[in-house]
Amino acid sequence: MKLHGYFRSxxxxxxxxxxxxxxxxxxxxxxxxxxxxxxxPEYAALNPQKLLPTLQLDDxxxxxxxxxxxxxxxxxxxxxxxxxxxxxxxxxxRALAMIPxxxxxxxxxxxxxxxxxETYGQDEAGSFAWARHWNEVxxxxxxxxxxxxxxxxxxxxxxTPTLADTCLVPQVIGAxxxxxxxxxxxxxMKIFEACMKLEAFDKAQPSKQADFEx
Amino acid sequence: MKLHGYFRSxxxxxxxxxxxxxxxxxxxxxxxxxxxxxxxPEYAALNPQKLLPTLQLDDxxxxxxxxxxxxxxxxxxxxxxxxxxxxxxxxxxRALAMIPxxxxxxxxxxxxxxxxxETYGQDEAGSFAWARHWNEVxxxxxxxxxxxxxxxxxxxxxxTPTLADTCLVPQVIGAxxxxxxxxxxxxxMKIFEACMKLEAFDKAQPSKQADFEx
Numbered sequence: 001m002k003l004h005g006y007f008r009s010x011x012x013x014x015x016x017x018x019x020x021x022x023x024x025x026x027x028x029x030x031x032x033x034x035x036x037x038x039x040x041p042e043y044a045a046l047n048p049q050k051l052l053p054t055l056q057l058d059d060x061x062x063x064x065x066x067x068x069x070x071x072x073x074x075x076x077x078x079x080x081x082x083x084x085x086x087x088x089x090x091x092x093x094r095a096l097a098m099i100p101x102x103x104x105x106x107x108x109x110x111x112x113x114x115x116x117x118e119t120y121g122q123d124e125a126g127s128f129a130w131a132r133h134w135n136e137v138x139x140x141x142x143x144x145x146x147x148x149x150x151x152x153x154x155x156x157x158x159x160t161p162t163l164a165d166t167c168l169v170p171q172v173i174g175a176x177x178x179x180x181x182x183x184x185x186x187x188x189m190k191i192f193e194a195c196m197k198l199e200a201f202d203k204a205q206p207s208k209q210a211d212f213e214x
Numbered sequence: 215m216k217l218h219g220y221f222r223s224x225x226x227x228x229x230x231x232x233x234x235x236x237x238x239x240x241x242x243x244x245x246x247x248x249x250x251x252x253x254x255p256e257y258a259a260l261n262p263q264k265l266l267p268t269l270q271l272d273d274x275x276x277x278x279x280x281x282x283x284x285x286x287x288x289x290x291x292x293x294x295x296x297x298x299x300x301x302x303x304x305x306x307x308r309a310l311a312m313i314p315x316x317x318x319x320x321x322x323x324x325x326x327x328x329x330x331x332e333t334y335g336q337d338e339a340g341s342f343a344w345a346r347h348w349n350e351v352x353x354x355x356x357x358x359x360x361x362x363x364x365x366x367x368x369x370x371x372x373x374t375p376t377l378a379d380t381c382l383v384p385q386v387i388g389a390x391x392x393x394x395x396x397x398x399x400x401x402x403m404k405i406f407e408a409c410m411k412l413e414a415f416d417k418a419q420p421s422k423q424a425d426f427e428x
Binding site: 061063065069071087088091092099101119120130133137144149 | 275312333
């Protein structure tokens with residue numbers, strides 16, 4: 001299979017982690033977000049939403065939206081599992097995953113920051129302040145979920161990585177770009193550090209991708 | 215089970231539809247979003263994210279994030295199914311569902327519109343323009359997914375309602391509030407109309423909830 005992504009795309013990063021955790025070999029296709037390569041008709045033909053990533057299967061099928069792709073991987077490559085067995089636990093993992101995926105990242109991706117700058121006359125610092133705000137709101141919610149509800153272990157849920165961790169780690173790395181004070185979220189950061197010790201997370205990070213630019 | 219919601223909460227509306235489609239009886243608990251009742255400690259104890267909805271199970275377990283709740287309902291009450299059987303089809307349904315759930319709604323919910331008004335000195339019309347923009351971007355993507363990829367039927371995927379429709383319908387009703395020109399999305403609107411003919415969708419709509427305010 002081929003993963004259409006970009007080194008800095010937080011959503012592509014999630015899928016890279018899931019592929020690595022499951023030991024699935026894949027080919028990379030990079031689309032330069034800042035140069036707008038994802039907006040070209042060639043990419044729109046793969047993904048009508050013109051967002052990264054897209055997972056292209058060997059038979060040509062095209063999967064979009066990182067969480068939908070990871071659920072597909074879980075269904076077709078169940079080992080090692082990235083969701084627990086019990087339905088209530090699965091709901092907790094998915095709810096955690098959706099904090100970055102629904103409540104943080106969509107509010108601070110490239111197109112939203114551009115819109116904030118162009119619509120409200122903000123400079124880069126202004127748009128970063130916007131991004132920082134939503135990272136802080138969302139990461140605090142994640143921290144509270146970890147500390148207020150049962151199930152947290154070495155990772156976000158139990159002692160093996162789950163879909164929650166595949167979403168958390170890229171968000172933490174993204175938050176650093178916006179100068180978020182991560183010391184406010186000690187539980188979450190401990191889990192982040194534990195994840196980054198795993199090769200599956202480490203080799204998925206932006207700085208280790210072939211299209212990385214400092 | 216008890217659904218903690220609010221008549222106008224788009225995410226609670228999704229869960230109401232899923233509960234109705236599956237014929238699950240539930241009790242309502244309403245939290246007035248505009249009065250900030252969801253921010254009080256009583257509600258935060260149920261849902262650390264302080265967002266609606268929360269599904270409280272009979273044993274007291276608390277489920278958050280509408281998509282995670284609906285996946286739980288699908289796993290524990292599999293009939294009628296709201297996801298197709300084939301993993302690629304399931305990925306398509308989930309990707310469609312995530313257009314409203316990840317790319318539209320989180321950008322235009324109450325707290326974001328408030329932040330736009332307070333941070334960038336916008337009035338209500340200004341914040342509605344922001345909301346309209348992201349509704350247009352997302353609904354166009356949904357329309358393109360429906361017309362560019364195979365699988366669309368009487369509903370978003372095939373001829374029975376799925377999780378995609380439970381997310382689409384509340385978003386269309388929400389878009390009307392922001393004066394989005396819905397005639398631009400003919401495929402999606404045909405599906406919306408088909409859904410609204412079903413009792414499960416009709417009785418879940420905001421105007422038919424006990425806490426409705428015109």
